[in-house]
Amino acid sequence: MTPVHCIVPARMGSSRFPGKPLFKLCGTEMIVRTLKRAALAECFDRIVCATDSEQIAEVVSGAGFEFVLTGEAATGSDRVAEAASALDLDLVVNLQGDEPLVEPSVLEDVACELAAHPDSWVTVACPLSPSDAEVATVVKVKVENGFAVDFTRHVEPSEAPRWFQHQGIYAYSRASRDEFSGLPQSGVELERSLEQMRILGRRPIRIVQSPFPSVSVDVPADAAAVEALIRRHM
Secondary structure, eight states, X not given: XXXXXXXXXXXXXXXXXXXXXXXXXXXEEHHHHHHHHHHHTOOOSOXXXXXXXXXXXXXXXXXXXEEXXXXXXXXXXXXXXXXXXXXXXXXXXXXXXXXXXXXXXXXXXXXXXXXXXXXXXXXXXXXXXXXXXXXXXXXXXXXXXXXXXXXXXXXOGGGGGGOEEEEEEEEEOHHHXXXXXXXXXXXXXXXXXXXXXXXXXXXXXXXXEOSSOOOOXXXXXXXXXXXXXXXXXX
């Protein structure tokens, strides 16, 4: 298979959870847990944290992982594009740093899908709980014939069965990233605070279906639930 790499973007300035990458879940920093999950996938030639923080870089390096320092970035994909360009990487999976429980098999499926279809973006859809239909921190994706056709943060509960939960994983080639980072942020991207809206309609976004619910840490309240899951498997 064509070499596929993993870049995990991380910044300290999250508006909803400042300092999130270094928040400790059962004693281990969130960014380190996410990088370790990426390593379990065993499908990446290289795993790198892309960050604008010397503090994050120090923790990542201390845990035995590679990092690259970037400048300010409008989105995680813009940060990944900068890092991948500096490292001269082509096929890259962007695993967001707040996915400390991501299933390694899902990352493997994403890497395979990207290698098979390098002209497309690839992302992940998993089951959406009806109770999350109106929860803004849970991003929803509508899927038709294996492709994403829309993303939003709010759906009516009655519409929930027609949507999936979107998981914080993207994959793309150098050409796709260059196209993305060369475009201005779109109005709908800014309105919904969803970076993928910048490319939707310009380039296909293939969907990898995951049976596993996404368990990410978007706000501080999410951390307790994630810690409970970690302890359950310790």
